[in-house]
Amino acid sequence: MEQRKGRRLILFPVPFQGHINPMLELANILHLKGFSITIIHTNFNSLNPSSHPHFTFHSIPDGLSESEASSKDILFLISVLTAKCVEPFRECLASLLSDVSEDPVACLISDAIFHFAQSVADSLKVPRVVLRTGGASSFTVFAAFPLLREKGYFPIPDSRLEEPVAEFPHLKVKDLPVIKGCDSEEYFQLADGMSNGTKSSRGLIFNTFEDLEEQALGKIRQEFPIPIFPIGPFHNCFPAASSSLPLATEDKSCISWLNGQAPKSVVYVSYGSIVAIKEAQFLEIAWGLANSKQPFLWVIRPDSIHGGSQWLELLPNEFLENLNGRGHIVKWSPQKEVLSHAAIGVFWTHSGWNSTLESICEGVPMICMPCFTDQMVNARYVSNVWKVGLQLEPGAERGEIERTIRKLMVEKEGEEIRARSLKLMEKANLCFKQDGSSYQSLDGLVKHILSLESFVFRTQ
Template sequence: MENERDAETPKRNGRRRLVLFPLPFQGHINPMLQLANILHSNGFSITIIHTTFNFPNPSNHPHFTFVPISDGLSETEASNPDLIALLSVLNLKCVKPFEDCLAKLLADVSEEPITCLISDAILPFTRAVAERLKLPRIVLRTGGVSSFVVFAAYPILLEKGHIPIRDSRLEELVPELPPLRIKDLPVIKTSNPEALYEVVNSMVKETKASSGLIWNSFEELEQPALNALRQDFPIPIFPIGPFHKHFPTSSSSLIKEDQSSISWLNMQEPNSVIYVSFGSIAAIDKTEFLEIAWGLANSKRPFLWVVRPGLIRGSYWLEPLPNGFLENLEGRGHIVQWAPQQEVLCHPAVGAFWTHNGWNSTMESVCEGVPMICMPCFTDQLVNARYVSNVWRVGVQLENGLERGKIEKAIGRLMEDKEMRGRALQWKEKANLSLRQGGSSYQSLQCLISYISTF
């Protein structure tokens, strides 16, 4: 039996072992597992520590070892819509289970020695744990570099009175952070604003004290932000993205993907479809949902719309739609609960992406040359949307409320703007070049592999 086990896992012999610890949300688990695949393909053995809350499916990643820990969350805490409160509780309750688990892994002489820990930046308690166990800790920040620079500037923003945000100043420019306006600053509604500042400050402080920082971005896309960060952060910085383009990886979706999205797209004309998805956390009210529905219908263009259960406050799924709405579209609209987004965005039928501008979605759209309609909801999405529309100029932002006429107009403008589509295709080419031999992300990955090997 022992020989059989050795035959099944020959690649693990002699490999350096890394422990990765993702924040348990879809937008953070995805890039962490993509990074794990990248590092595994470069000779590292991978162990994933994960919470019991929102855990990934180990069967999708048979080449990794998955180790669960108790997060201690009550049902009320786990379902709290106040994201900052949930993050604060996670960072308190995971400390001991995580430390006990990591100590046990370090003591296991039957496995390869652990080289380092890679943890999500929004799990700042992991620094103290890693230091106590004398283990190097590298941080993965799953958002963009440009938004992180804003988070790092929180003390200045507070000092200057830019935050908390006041409605009377929304359109004012932030002189310290061009091209952002006050309303683009990455905040989130919470019952305790002080807790938000604490989460942000801990993330920045403990990231700066780490042994290195990995980004799902590439040099050409965010060079000014990377330059600013390198001046302020005295640690090695590795922009090795786009992660998902290194090679095809198995799904890490926490929600079942509806493959009918692809068969429906196969029947549509090239560049004709608007793909609509607002991610795994954002929520809208019924009025907004109906304005989106009528804006899409009135655009007279085919659309693929992801309506996640729980997206509409107070409804399970499509109950607010008027009777006969879908039938009257005569097949022009296809609504699913979740879609295989990377497959959708690279499908030739997709001509535009209406997005909440989470970083993963923004990067995936940039990498496929798909222009965006931007509808950010909170935190870094607000910064991402401003960069998409005003810096990279590959999208239009819906602002000052949702109204079906404005939606119809934005769709028309985006689908017909050839210059914007041309710029989007140029960014796609730059993303591809960054990953090729000699490209910026290729070289940065080689530096990361060499750096980890020095521990």
């Protein structure tokens, strides 16, 4: 490990699994580069400092009531956290900046969604660098929301779902990153805050790489007057330890089960830490998997089905009886280990950005079934731009599910997709080699952070 540079970074993640994990991975990368790391986190989904003894942790009260904290409405939770965390965050950051017993602070790195961190940083005269945990392609769409609203794309009418989006040639109207049924005005304000707060920052970090999203990164560089640092895939450089969020414990039995399966034979199914589906869709997925005759590993979180706390009780007896060991079901899996296993042939995913990157890095073709926000953009790029997967629409019936699985697993189209997946994997694995794009971008990020010292000293 490099010698400590005597400079401290303060990181502030959004408290959801898909945001915390890349922030912790970034923290590990920058710690490896010689920085001291302090993490401010909310009491909601609080982190366990013992999992990361090389970091310093400070928790702040978030003001969530018990009913608010138990909500499954992500937009509501983010809105409440954004409103209630401003002052606790300001007080904590001010205290850390004034602590002369610790290393001087070079900058604050906060999640793009917590856009209020920019005004707090400005008031305390500390430079803020932004981490966007999603992809660059979806970020360009969020940044264009004011234009898309002006052009009449929102609210999205059912009659226009299949129309192309002229401003984004790869997308259809149905791919625009919205949340159905949410308060659209509140959502647009969040997107605008994310974009404007980022433009006012001192730099933007992406968990992506040039060969994957070169066009989107070029567009962002044209529109955002700040340095851009695509230094991903983070987990390829330095995996994060467990974030210790209150999810189900990883069930390692799935690895033993995979060890008994033929190479490239297993369909791995997981919809991440948040997505919930309707019971009817759950049953169609079950029968589609069973009818495909392919072995499958299925992650079913106890809270992943709308309106119920049941788990496997929803599956018909004949479904379980007819598997004959061909299926294995767990509540949570060690996903990176699963995707790297020789038995995995396809990853059926909700198309969250972390899962998408993890699949790309292992050369595993994807079945995409996106649910909301950037997942729709990610899925379209996987299926139509990078062409390393196929897309299923929400509500797909068992026959379509079976056909899609068999296309990827046993037909010629699947062979072609697998070949493209392996080529993209090679590019992902090269970008962190010496002189690779992410290697060079990380070097640029370190130099940029160190250059911000003079700003801190000038203003204090």
